[in-house]
Amino acid sequence: MVEARVVLSLEGDGESVVTLDDLRRRAGVSPGHARAIAHRLVRKGWLERGRRGVYLLNPSQHGPDALPDRDPFRVGRLLADPYYFGYGTAAELHGLLPQAGQAYYVVTPGRSGRRPFGPSEFRFVHCAPARFFGAESLRRRSIDLRVSDRERTVLDCVDRPELAGGMAGAAHILAIAKPNLRWATLADYAIRFRNRAVAQRLGYLAATVRPSHRPPRAFLDRLRPPNGAAYVPLGPAVVHGRRGVHDPTWRVVRNVPESQLYAEGRLR
Numbered sequence: 001m002v003e004a005r006v007v008l009s010l011e012g013d014g015e016s017v018v019t020l021d022d023l024r025r026r027a028g029v030s031p032g033h034a035r036a037i038a039h040r041l042v043r044k045g046w047l048e049r050g051r052r053g054v055y056l057l058n059p060s061q062h063g064p065d066a067l068p069d070r071d072p073f074r075v076g077r078l079l080a081d082p083y084y085f086g087y088g089t090a091a092e093l094h095g096l097l098p099q100a101g102q103a104y105y106v107v108t109p110g111r112s113g114r115r116p117f118g119p120s121e122f123r124f125v126h127c128a129p130a131r132f133f134g135a136e137s138l139r140r141r142s143i144d145l146r147v148s149d150r151e152r153t154v155l156d157c158v159d160r161p162e163l164a165g166g167m168a169g170a171a172h173i174l175a176i177a178k179p180n181l182r183w184a185t186l187a188d189y190a191i192r193f194r195n196r197a198v199a200q201r202l203g204y205l206a207a208t209v210r211p212s213h214r215p216p217r218a219f220l221d222r223l224r225p226p227n228g229a230a231y232v233p234l235g236p237a238v239v240h241g242r243r244g245v246h247d248p249t250w251r252v253v254r255n256v257p258e259s260q261l262y263a264e265g266r267l268r
Helices: 002-012 020-027 031-044 072-076 087-093 150-159 166-180 183-193 196-208 217-223
Strands: 017-019 047-049 054-057 103-108 113-117 120-126 135-140 143-148 245-247 252-254
Touching: 002 020, 002 031, 002 054, 017 020, 020 031, 031 047, 031 054, 072 103, 072 120, 072 143, 087 103, 087 143, 087 150, 087 166, 143 150, 150 166, 150 183, 150 196, 166 196, 183 196, 183 217, 196 217, 196 252
Parallel strands: 103 120
Antiparallel strands: 017 054, 047 054, 113 120, 135 143, 245 252
16 A cells, blocks of 8 residues: 555654655655545554644654554644744753643744643744844754754743743743853844843843843943833733832833742742
């Protein structure tokens, strides 16, 4: 049977990622017939859909029922190109959060939305091409992934804390990352991000969270807002409101109570 022959051929060559062109060549069929083969293999559980025209091979050792591989990182890397795992997902991979939860964040300049996969859910986060930077390769369980580096992970989580466990999660991530951060790189990223409000929040948190690990003065000087800059809320106003103590140095409104900001535990 042509489908079994194709699957055995792919496994024999150690392939795990399959394209329609791979199927066409291995089966010796037309592009239209290759799409039909792919459709049948997906229906039978031998292939898992990735992004358009790309599939993940489910190994035959999973048994006669061809149970799909449920490793979300193995699947998630195929869902967008280019991409990187970001926010709470990246924080978990870097050891900055103990567990990121059921949602896996895939950052891409392309589409956005959600996609369920077994017990996991992938959430695509759109990123403007000019802001799509700061990713690195990370090997996990013999799989190469694209993941935001520590500095970009910190910046992203301060920008959108709701994707990292809220303000408590963002503060915790920064606190754990502090001893190993490349401060000049983080400042470069914040400036390149071109969002003054995010830079102010980042500067304030860097100066106050885990105070025993104070950032270099050069980092703080680069991010410090000019006199007369507009005040910005520390946490999302839709969650925490706009009222709070005004910090004149960073022009930040401390609208997040310490009991919420340090809900994960305050680190010295």
